Amino acid sequence: xxxxxxxxxxxxxxxxxxxxxxxxxxxxxxxxxxxxxxxxxxxxxxxxxxxxxxxxxxxxxxxxxxxxxxxxxxxxxxxxxxxxxxxxxxxxxxxxxxxxxxxxxxxxxxxxxxxxxxxxxxxxxxxxxxxxxxxxxxxxxxxxxxxxxxxxxxxxxxxxxxxxxxxxxxxxxxxxxxxxxx
Amino acid sequence: xxxxxxxxxxxxxxxxxxxxxxxxxxxxxxxxxxxxxxxxxxxxxxxxxxxxxxxxxxxxxxxxxxxxxxxxxxxxxxxxxxxxxxxxxxxxxxxxxxxxxxxxxxxxxxxxxxxxxxxxxxxxxxxxxxxxxxxxxxxxxxxxxxxxxxxxxxxxxxxxxxxxxxxxxxxxxxxxxxxxxxxxxxxxxxxxxxxxxxxxxxxxxxxxxxxxxxxxxxxxxxxxxxxxxxxxxxxxxxxxxx
Numbered sequence: 001x002x003x004x005x006x007x008x009x010x011x012x013x014x015x016x017x018x019x020x021x022x023x024x025x026x027x028x029x030x031x032x033x034x035x036x037x038x039x040x041x042x043x044x045x046x047x048x049x050x051x052x053x054x055x056x057x058x059x060x061x062x063x064x065x066x067x068x069x070x071x072x073x074x075x076x077x078x079x080x081x082x083x084x085x086x087x088x089x090x091x092x093x094x095x096x097x098x099x100x101x102x103x104x105x106x107x108x109x110x111x112x113x114x115x116x117x118x119x120x121x122x123x124x125x126x127x128x129x130x131x132x133x134x135x136x137x138x139x140x141x142x143x144x145x146x147x148x149x150x151x152x153x154x155x156x157x158x159x160x161x162x163x164x165x166x167x168x169x170x171x172x173x174x175x176x177x178x179x180x181x182x
Numbered sequence: 183x184x185x186x187x188x189x190x191x192x193x194x195x196x197x198x199x200x201x202x203x204x205x206x207x208x209x210x211x212x213x214x215x216x217x218x219x220x221x222x223x224x225x226x227x228x229x230x231x232x233x234x235x236x237x238x239x240x241x242x243x244x245x246x247x248x249x250x251x252x253x254x255x256x257x258x259x260x261x262x263x264x265x266x267x268x269x270x271x272x273x274x275x276x277x278x279x280x281x282x283x284x285x286x287x288x289x290x291x292x293x294x295x296x297x298x299x300x301x302x303x304x305x306x307x308x309x310x311x312x313x314x315x316x317x318x319x320x321x322x323x324x325x326x327x328x329x330x331x332x333x334x335x336x337x338x339x340x341x342x343x344x345x346x347x348x349x350x351x352x353x354x355x356x357x358x359x360x361x362x363x364x365x366x367x368x369x370x371x372x373x374x375x376x377x378x379x380x381x382x383x384x385x386x387x388x389x390x391x392x393x394x395x396x397x398x399x400x401x402x403x404x405x406x407x408x409x410x411x412x413x414x415x416x417x418x419x420x421x422x423x424x
Contacts, residue, residue: 006251013239013247022234031243038247040395042254068394071409075324075337106233124195125230131197143188150187153226154219160229 005045008054009038015127019059022122023066025111033069037062056133059123063137102160109159117152120145125153185209185216194223311365311372318349318365318372323415331355339415342366343405347418348375350397362397376400 016037020030040061041048048057110118116138123134124145131149135142185206192198193206210216239247311318317327317334326335333354342348348366355361364376378396400406410418 003251003255006255009251010244010247013244014236017239017243018234018236031240031246034239034243035246035250038250040398042251043395064398068398071338075335102229103233106229110230110233121226121230122234125227126234131192131195146188146191150191150223153191153223153230154187156226156229157222 009041009058012055012058015055016058016062019122019127020062020066022118023063033062033066036065040065053133055127056129056137059127060137105160106156109156113152113155117148117155120149121152121156124149187219190216190219191223194220194227311374314351314353314365315372317351320419322412322419339410339418341407341410342375348406364400
């Protein structure tokens with residue numbers, strides 16, 4: 001049973017999950033989002049125009065599912081403190097010794113960006129969508145994507161630095177107490 | 183000649199038409215500040231890509247997805263009419279009954295293989311909005327009101343394509359039938375524009391995915407606006423109780 005549409009969806013699962021994590025920040029919630037996305041994609045597959053790229057179409061479904069989920073959570077008073085979750089996620093990844101400092105800092109800086117800027121950055125810089133595709137996924141004008149993206153990227157570089165050597169960074173840039181770490 | 187950050191970024195991303203590219207390239211050659219900003223855009227992309235590498239999907243998720251896809255394939259091959267065949271994994275399948283959805287014909291393709299009734303087939307008065315009106319008029323999103331044993335939770339407010347102020351709500355009846363509805367305020371009062379009834383088994387706290395899919399489809403097909411902020415909603419509500 002070879003269904004080309006299903007096979008393409010499976011090929012894109014790592015991308016869907018990466019985007020889901022950038023939105024939900026919790027791996028388990030992200031996995032559920034990917035699952036919901038696939039269910040919706042299968043139901044709506046007749047709306048998919050095969051001449052379009054599949055990734056933006058799926059990412060849009062995923063994003064809409066996430067918005068729906070957060071809207072409901074907020075309404076039900078289950079709003080999880082998203083800042084806490086973000087730092088948890090960063091902390092979790094920081095725990096890996098193989099993770100370079102610069103990567104940790106970049107990740108923290110990306111999650112510190114305003115939501116719209118981060119969304120644009122993930123879709124364009126990381127998922128490789130065009131500005132127009134990202135605009136369609138986000139449901140905003142192309143100009144909006146570009147201005148958010150430009151601001152987010154400049155902010156990221158301002159935080160993480162242009163090309164200073166990694167070794168000069170303190171181990172924990174957010175450690176404001178100046179406590180020695182080693 | 184001024185070069186905006188957006189222009190420069192589009193140049194860095196190779197997203198400009200040829201003529202534009204030449205213009206920016208010439209400017210960048212002459213201006214160290216532009217070169218520094220261009221470098222920042224390139225660097226930001228490299229940083230972001232390094233920070234969020236593509237990773238393999240965990241096996242558990244891969245298996246769940248495969249099961250979903252297999253179930254969908256079975257549904258399609260079992261269906262009498264492929265135009266309404268649908269993929270619903272067993273765990274999420276619930277009966278969704280349509281009542282008076284304005285755009286029923288548009289969203290029929292999203293059906294769940296269960297009973298669907300279009301506006302024409304159902305008396306729209308069968309679901310009277312009266313028990314919900316006071317909640318719709320006064321309750322902020324996220325809050326719950328009770329009236330005659332019916333618990334109404336307003337989920338969100340938004341504007342319909344025709345500009346009507348609309349509110350999505352969930353109602354829980356004593357007999358454990360749940361209603362997901364959208365009421366919109368018109369000159370003649372509140373009208374029900376979307377509703378899906380769901381039977382929730384046991385203590386299931388979750389609204390069945392099928393009903394939400396139907397709502398999603400309705401929102402998209404009717405061009406519903408974004409969810410209003412709490413402030414905007416409050417302003418609209420205070421206008422309602424004049």
